[in-house]
Amino acid sequence: MKLLGLFNYWVFAVLLMIGLYALISKQNLVKKIMALAIFQSAVFLFFITMSRVDEGTAPIIQAGVANQIFSNPLPQVLILTAIVVGISTTALGLAIVVRLHEEYGTVEDDEILAMDRES
């Protein structure tokens, strides 16, 4: 039961490692950007999981409802900001890949490195 209770945290750790592994092992720059997105999503999941309170609902105050337990809204707000940062990073990364493709005609890291060495 304890293992299942920590299910989200396991998913966080596994996703984080999948992202990091792919970042290191993949040569294709677009795949690297995808790996970066997975890596960052893992952290989003971590923050959202931590904000959950048992029996808690969305933190909206309603008329006539008292003694309601709410989940912590702050990590969710933080992650909203972090998602924006993540999207900007992905967009900028892809823009650089497009420029790289224009200049080198390839999106493979090792081929670009080889061309840099020659010049």
Add this chain to the structure above:
Amino acid sequence: MNLADHLPALQVIVPLMTAPLVILLRNGFLAWLGALLASLASFGLAILLTVAVLGAGVPEYAMGGWQPPFGISLNVDGLSALMLLLVTGASTLGLAGGRLSLRRDIDNRRAPMFYGAWLIALAGLCGIAVAGDAFNVFVFMEISSLATYILIAAGRDRRALSAVFKYLIIGTIGATFYLIGVGFIYMMTGTLNFADMALRLGDVIETRPIIIAAGFITIGLALKAAVFPLHIWLPRAYTYAPNAVTVFIAACSTKVAIYVLLRFNYGVFHGNLLAHSDLFTVFIIPLALSGILLASAIAIYQGNIKKMLAFSSVAQIGYIALAAGLATHAGLMAAQLHMFNHALAKGTLFLCVLAFVLTTGSASFSNLAGIGRRMPWTMAAFVIAGLSLVGVPGTAGFVSKWYLIVAVMGMPGWGVPLVMAIILSSLLAVVYLWRFVELAYYGQPPDGDVSRMEVPLPLRTLIWSAALANIYFGLVPQLPLALAESGTTTLLGGLLP
């Protein structure tokens, strides 16, 4: 409240709000002028804040009137003021000296966008220095990093693109690690405010999440700060960036990451984790030492002046990390002084390189042979800043090396080997700088032409003011000393001898 009370907020708002205006100007020269004025205004604000810090101190600024720990607070102490001076000074130096060079590197059509990105990077770096809570530091760090990637990739050299891609990947990993660490701390303490965090950590001391958080934050920031061997993004990014951008980022971007590292490890963890100073010392000092020695040695074998100086930067980051890792009052003083003095020396050196490339067109050694005879003024300034980098008495670099050696000698047992490593590395610095100086004065120019060709007078004046600042702060080091003293006292809260 009068306007003077809003200085910490203005420090971020001025460059951030000028950035979109600059983009609207649609003209390269006007955009440059706008960016320069905003950067000068930020520099002025940083000086006002420094005066206030050294005087009565700057009260905590509650954003929008929401009181901390719930609202966003901005804090300015001696260490922040030092960083603000560095960041705004480097930006002004890069913009003022970079006009001619940037006109060549950047399309006139794209120039307004470029200067907009420059101001956003400046706003982000200033934001890190004034922010009083961990999450705002993350956001500002990403703002400045994203803008810096754009600046580096903006030039004409296509190798900058692959360099910046690597920087983007590693920088994002660093920032994400930092965010994970902040998440663990938030989970255990329920706060993001640095001061509040330091108080509340006492209740959850020595729990596993906090130790893991300390690890994630330290590694993440070490990636951003390019502590050896996490420096692999740095040399290529510095080398292929437009020259004016290198002046800006080489002087301050890695130091800002060290600033956050100091703030977290000493402001927050040090008083709470029992074994923190031992763990941090054991982790950072071997890395710092290998950086000091290996990066200096690698610098000797470079054939490109920018790459040589970039590897020298990795070695200098090693000195700063070594001083910070000592976990003593004297060590922290030395770390902050060296941040200031190295930024001064490296800013001047890269500005001289900018002038060399402006007249000769390339930064490779073979192309710069005999440059000392063709551009004597610029080369003399290069030598002065180089002496400061080595740490010759009478220059700023000597002051911080002296403090570093005194701090290291205070370590029981391994003071002497550490001092020997520092001296050896300084000698290596003499070797790699001498290689260039010899080539510049005695080498034969590639086309045999030894006629004079100096850069225009305004740029030469700027280079010389920067070089003279290296001597001034070597003879009259009161300002950085006072700031470092005040910063160390706030960081430690009187905890260390």
